[in-house]
Amino acid sequence: MREEELRQIQTERLFAVLNRVYKEVPFYRILFDKHSLNPEEFEKPEDLRSYPFTTRDDLRKNYPYNMFAVPLREVVRILPSAGTTGAPIVVGYTRNDIYTLAELNARTLKNLDITKEDFVMITFHRGLFASAFGIQSGAELIGASVIPTNLEDPVKTLRILLDYRVTTLICSPSFAIWLAETLLNSELNPNTFMLRRVILCGEPFSEAQREFIENTLKVKVYNVYAVTEVFGPSVASECKARQGLHFQEDHFYVEILNPDTLGPVKPGEIGEIVVTTLTKEALPLIRYRTGDLTSILPKPCPCGSPFLQTERILGRLDDLVLFRGVKFHPGQVELLIEQITKTKVLWQVLLWREEGVEKILLQIAPSESIFSDSFSEQERMRKEIEEKLYLEFGIPIPVKFVEASSLVKEGEAFKKIVDKR
Amino acid sequence: MLLLKGVDVFIGKLHILKKISLHIGEGELVTLLGANGAGKTTLLKSLMGLLKVANGEILYGRQPIHTLPTEERVKLGLVLVPEGKGIFKPLTVEENLLLGAYVRYSFFRRNEIKQSLEEVYELFPFLKEKRKQLAGTLSGGQQQILAIARALMARPKILLLDEPSMGIAPNLVKEIFLYIKNLKETKGLSVLLVEQNAKSALKIADRAYVLETGKIIYEGDAELVANNPEVQRAYLGRDLDREFPA
Numbered sequence: 001m002r003e004e005e006l007r008q009i010q011t012e013r014l015f016a017v018l019n020r021v022y023k024e025v026p027f028y029r030i031l032f033d034k035h036s037l038n039p040e041e042f043e044k045p046e047d048l049r050s051y052p053f054t055t056r057d058d059l060r061k062n063y064p065y066n067m068f069a070v071p072l073r074e075v076v077r078i079l080p081s082a083g084t085t086g087a088p089i090v091v092g093y094t095r096n097d098i099y100t101l102a103e104l105n106a107r108t109l110k111n112l113d114i115t116k117e118d119f120v121m122i123t124f125h126r127g128l129f130a131s132a133f134g135i136q137s138g139a140e141l142i143g144a145s146v147i148p149t150n151l152e153d154p155v156k157t158l159r160i161l162l163d164y165r166v167t168t169l170i171c172s173p174s175f176a177i178w179l180a181e182t183l184l185n186s187e188l189n190p191n192t193f194m195l196r197r198v199i200l201c202g203e204p205f206s207e208a209q210r211e212f213i214e215n216t217l218k219v220k221v222y223n224v225y226a227v228t229e230v231f232g233p234s235v236a237s238e239c240k241a242r243q244g245l246h247f248q249e250d251h252f253y254v255e256i257l258n259p260d261t262l263g264p265v266k267p268g269e270i271g272e273i274v275v276t277t278l279t280k281e282a283l284p285l286i287r288y289r290t291g292d293l294t295s296i297l298p299k300p301c302p303c304g305s306p307f308l309q310t311e312r313i314l315g316r317l318d319d320l321v322l323f324r325g326v327k328f329h330p331g332q333v334e335l336l337i338e339q340i341t342k343t344k345v346l347w348q349v350l351l352w353r354e355e356g357v358e359k360i361l362l363q364i365a366p367s368e369s370i371f372s373d374s375f376s377e378q379e380r381m382r383k384e385i386e387e388k389l390y391l392e393f394g395i396p397i398p399v400k401f402v403e404a405s406s407l408v409k410e411g412e413a414f415k416k417i418v419d420k421r
Numbered sequence: 422m423l424l425l426k427g428v429d430v431f432i433g434k435l436h437i438l439k440k441i442s443l444h445i446g447e448g449e450l451v452t453l454l455g456a457n458g459a460g461k462t463t464l465l466k467s468l469m470g471l472l473k474v475a476n477g478e479i480l481y482g483r484q485p486i487h488t489l490p491t492e493e494r495v496k497l498g499l500v501l502v503p504e505g506k507g508i509f510k511p512l513t514v515e516e517n518l519l520l521g522a523y524v525r526y527s528f529f530r531r532n533e534i535k536q537s538l539e540e541v542y543e544l545f546p547f548l549k550e551k552r553k554q555l556a557g558t559l560s561g562g563q564q565q566i567l568a569i570a571r572a573l574m575a576r577p578k579i580l581l582l583d584e585p586s587m588g589i590a591p592n593l594v595k596e597i598f599l600y601i602k603n604l605k606e607t608k609g610l611s612v613l614l615v616e617q618n619a620k621s622a623l624k625i626a627d628r629a630y631v632l633e634t635g636k637i638i639y640e641g642d643a644e645l646v647a648n649n650p651e652v653q654r655a656y657l658g659r660d661l662d663r664e665f666p667a
Contacts (some may be wrong), residue, residue, distance in 0.1 A: 005444070008424060008426075008442065008444045009640075011426070011427075011442045012442045012443060012444070012630075012637065012640050013640055015442055015636070015637060016637055016639055016640050019636050019638050020638055020639070023638075040439045040440060040636060041440065042440060043427040043440055043442075043477075044426075070651070074650045094650070096641075096645050096648050096649060099645065099648075100645075279641065281649065
């Protein structure tokens, strides 16, 4: 597909989707009217710049189904946003959406030379459920043999990799690192594995981590970018050249915008990824602010793709914490602690890596009023917080009571999140 | 191959086509669906230069053609088979066909035209049998094929078909659609098929656009369009949920 054809397709699809949401989604009709925008006058992709943004907050306010552009009986799959709790959001897919999702993922996997001869193991935990679904459908469309697992034990996973002759492993970066660490400490010889590539999805990772996984597991590591709200996995992905992410621009109109001025950035500058879905039927989104940061790569990729090419995901715009694929906001933790202790207390979340595995610890400095002499009373409260945290986020977060003086300070204020990963 | 960029068309003061963007690739069969009065025929007429384009561009290859007169567009390879066939009933079949090559005609090229005629007869042998017959004596389906054959005489690169299934017996419709598909496959013609008979059109098309009150509200692979419940309800005259209530 040439650049010019791509622009034409984008224009056609943008016009259609803008008119569709104006007609079908009251939220957009009110929003467009408020900005006196008439989608019938939409002419070229640049016109989109005058359109308002959609945020995660809009999805929350319209929870559960108010952003859907089709009657619910046409929706065949509904995914609650696991992990990202607080006020929840919901995404839905029509039959065509599921087909498109599979196509997109198949395209990503085909670009990496995955064929029906391959054995693809897909292992994600709860927080990355949506990614697992999408990639699995793509791999099955190609005809590869898919092994979906929900194992958290790396020893067992290594066993499967070896015994099933898995050629491709698709998982989160932390899990791949954990697996590599486990392999180093085991008797297994990495050269006996059939594994050729590892595809990472769900969390950002560094080049050093990529190198570590590649050298230990003797594989090539590729990156796939997923946004659950937008579609799922394969919004963008790396090609074999591994020089950055290619956005699938025939299905998503992508803008990289300066978070402060909200104007487009020049190649090389860091900006926020803003996505408009072009083909999604159930939940089309106009200028959705993902909060993920990246920068446009100035040089075209050797693979010759006309699609927008960016650096890997460089970080988050907000202070959302990403831990083993589960996203949470510091405010959620604060609210939860307050509910149990009934007062404001000092707290701090520590994040670090131990042998490649992400670790988390919530430190709480109890104030006089809740400090109890009875050890068992204090222990009960600690247990209660841990339990609530687990129910809320779906991952175990250990809690420790400490002296306020031992919390890490930044200037005068206590930091809520100390990230040493 | 053919590109429309933000085309606006008015008839009198009525805004009929609103910012139409559409493309037809080389050797692609694209169908344009829509209810009565959606603007399908208006779109074809503007493509041929029978209606003026108020805003926007029509590009053929890379050449803007929206200012060219109709006959120039035909010479470039843009040929329309109009709604209701538009054949000349008092003329014979062969005369009708020769008129199709009118823009190509010159004394030195008459052998070339003869050759085209033979080619067309080869494609549709029954026309050869009836070449001396008056066109008005043919059946509806045959007249439609004659209209398509006449268009082929102009050596089109893009064939525009306006409701070829209209007023034709259902069993013949199938045949005509097969011919259209054949033309695309054997001659590498690009085809824009405007239809109300969405079900048959989607079966042979590569891609489809759905036009509603002058706006394109859906674009996609024919298969996806056929699966889209909204399109099904509006243009395929069926609602799966009502057909098979849960």
